[in-house]
Amino acid sequence: MSTCATASRRLAEPLSGTAATARTWLLIEQPGPWGADALTTSHLDPAVGRALAAATEGTGVRVALIRRPGRHADCHGPTTQRVFAAHTAPGRSWVRTAALADPASLTSLDFAALGAGEHGGLWEPHTGEPLVFVCTNGKRDRCCALLGRPLAAELAATGSIDTWEITHIGGHRFSPTLFVLPYGYAYGRVTAHEVKDIVEAARDGRITTGNCRGRSAWERPAQAAELAVRELTGEEGAGALDVTRAEGPAPHWSVTVTHADGRAWRVAVEQGAAEPPRPESCGRVPGSPARMDVASVTPLVPVSP
Template sequence: MSMCATVSRELTEPMAGTAATARTWLLVEQPGPWGADALFASHTDPETARALDAAAKGTGVRVALIRRPGRHADCHRPAGRRIFAAHTAPGRSWVRTTLLDDLAVLPALDFAALGAGEHGGLWEPYTGDPLALVCTNGKRDRCCALLGRPLAAELAATGAAEVWEITHIGGHRFAPTLLVLPHGYAYGRATAPGVKEALEAARRGLMVTADCRGRSCWERPAQAAELAVRRLTGERAAEALDVTGSEGAAPRWAVTVAHRDGRSWQVVVEQGTAEPPRPESCGRAPATPARMDVVGLTPLS
């Protein structure tokens, strides 16, 4: 049986506007095995997992588990687990971090404030290399393990980036998939050279449009619209563009994208279907997943 990533690649399925939506990411180090629903199918304490899931709902915060690439000790309660909170909105991107022995304190965080981009001095500012988060959860989709884990290991072996495996960032059929923080751009069909280029760009406050799925702080039509403006203008500064408005509903939106220099554009995005049918995940029946097509791009005075 063909893997879903192979079929998607052969069909040259477009990736713009397919990033997981999250204004803020809460990343929790949890070594050991992960199940398909990793927060609940891992060594995370079940009561803490339920409380975290409930606290994050509707706040714009997405909770994901992370671990270092390589073999993992099957440890239920490792000491000093690394935690990151990362807000991805343009002009307000930040990453805060800490080490925790007990995850039970996490559900008490102010998730509404974190989702709104207010950290309130939480933990310590993270000032290291951009975070490279590669989806490797084979229990969710085998493509993520077969393609993602070798990529994460190769990147980690270079020692040139802060590389983590992550449980789920959507779009299995685009594996290997990658999320780069602090700016929150997601990438698909990632290669080691491409990831290194994206990370070097992020160090300089830039982004790479090649194989980019979108910025996670926006809904899918806005992701596609912002990328369309970047391709039109050649703008690579991560914080240069913002989505300042979106009107309409499926299957058609008018999205306003503004540049910090005062220029702006109206981008018309239509929701189409990817033909012919293909599996959205390994083992699933073929389907026609939604795609975001830019059908108009007009400069505004």
């Protein structure tokens, strides 16, 4: 059976610069079945789903539904639902959590503040293990079900990785795909063994770059630029690098990546087209998805006053 993930893997399509963009995530536990547009086609009240989509538009907050791995009978689930709000900017990452009886209360949150990284004491801090979210929504793409669900189940079975299924994080053709909080780095084509290494690094405040798609805090050119600097320098610290400037319209960008120790690099990123054509999702007509190619990484020498 030919799938979008099979084609992407066979063509060795690059992963860098393909993560979903979200400075802040709002993740809502919702057991039971999910439709393709899960916010309005699940056991979450569709009116609440529509209200959340409208309220978060343009704020930098991305909303998704989550559930624990396992069988998902057509049931309405627990009387309370776990929610997470997580900001992913380097040096300012945080995760807040609560158990809510009525998700409709989420529509009153200050999404502009959350998108800017200000939680204002909302809920309780999540101080436990890193959180892993594996995309498993087969209604959006069958690769997420065929490859994501077995991975989520295997990770959950270890008993040592805090694993959730999630409705949609983009990039079906890179399945199995996932991202890890608190830092918001996304990964694709990963095995359970590789995820264990990713989580172990996150426990120590480190980032592994193998199979990494990028940090969701930034747009795609900046994701690729930051990963290129990590590869060049071997820097693993989660908060060590920041993107302080990204200039230029597509298909060319100049991205400035800075280190906490004062070093900086100018990264030239060019948008190319992945060839030959391949389906971006199962069932779609083959196309040439955009790819982020790093043309150069230039150290910036501080100018003396």
